Amino acid sequence: MIERIKYQDIDFEKYNNCIENSVQKNYYCEKEILDFLSKNWELLVYGDYEAVMPIPFVKKTFFKVVLMPLFCQQLGIFGKSNELINEKFLKFLKTNYNVINYSFNFHNDFETKLVTKKNFYLPVQEYAFLRRKKYFKGRKSTVKTAQYLEFREVFAKKDILEFIKNNFKGLEKESDMDFFIQYLLFLDKKKQLKMFGSYYEENLTNVAVLIDNENYFSLLGLLNNEELKNHNGASFLIDRILHLNIETKAFNFMGGSIRGIEVFFKSFGSDLQEYHVIQNSKKDLIKNWLKIS
Known part of the structure; x- marks a missing residue:
């Protein structure tokens, strides 16, 4: 079961423990970083913090929309994760939120076909x-x-x-x-x-x-x-x-979806890491708002 938890109600001890012990852990899911990059965020939780998914949002006149903050590349699901659990998070996100754009981390796989973006990475x-x-x-x-x-x-x-x-x-x-x-x-x-x-x-x-x-x-x-x-x-x-x-130290090039930048990053021998994203136009956003409001 997925539960939606407002920021002030998040158990950050459990959140941090889930993040620290997850294979998906990245820089962006850290509380201090998210607090700085996103003025507002809340959390989706699976079970008793077995898996978590931070949701950054901005407040509009009539509703709030999910929007990745500037300089934040990948969030998504952290903790216990497989396609079945990931699909539960995805369905909850699409059903309960108006999403302009949201980026999952490259570990997150889905049965549902989603758009992907490119990142390039060099291991040690x-x-x-x-x-x-x-x-x-x-x-x-x-x-x-x-x-x-x-x-x-x-x-x-x-x-x-x-x-x-x-x-x-x-x-x-x-x-x-x-x-x-x-x-x-x-x-x-x-x-x-x-x-x-x-x-x-x-x-x-x-x-x-x-x-x-x-x-x-x-x-x-x-x-x-x-x-x-x-x-x-x-x-x-x-x-x-x-x-x-x-x-x-490994090296994360932090991008590569633009052709010229992709070639530059690849030329240093880096490996491709694709991650899934949800992107919606303003027209799609209005349609979805009418469905869930």
Whole structure:
């Protein structure tokens, strides 16, 4: 049986225990992270917290809608999980909520056919083997020609944050960019922010923004100075980060559904991880609201 629990009624001791002991555990399901990224969320629970599913939502005039927060890639079902249990969660979600978009984690499988998105991931492995056997030939060549660049760790100071603001693509609203900067400062305070830059003659060409988890890095952003992009700083940065870390930490590229980005991520020898999503148009949303209201 699936139970819907409001935020204030969640037993967070049981929730955390379920998350910590689940094979699906990821960074986004942690209470502190969800609290920051989503103003509102509640929980679906199977049994006595045998499995849980966080539901982020926003409040509209007449109803609330399920919407993945900015910078949150995968949520879904955590804990005891199989296709039968997952189908129960899916049915409850579709029957009781108006969903604009919701992303499950890549461990969640369903009998129902759902749309999928792509993510790319590199497990811990020997760097020399990765570069020799798995890098695309063109990527090896690009990395080799960019070795004149200088690699540095950079920090959340005014000049770096300004570089990020000026070169981040994909955020239409100024308020979204402001929230991204707040998020970086939040991660920095938690000591979970790592940033690296590539320099050409003291000019910053690129910045890689990473979430530093215990066992893996997640790529939150890869920023390019368009005037200096011919130096291939993005390839240089990713390769150097892998060189220094891939033998002890996995690397999550955090995306890849856009063709050009997919090719770039794949060229470093990464593995495809597909995850299921629910996406609805405004028209679909209104139809569903009429059904469940």
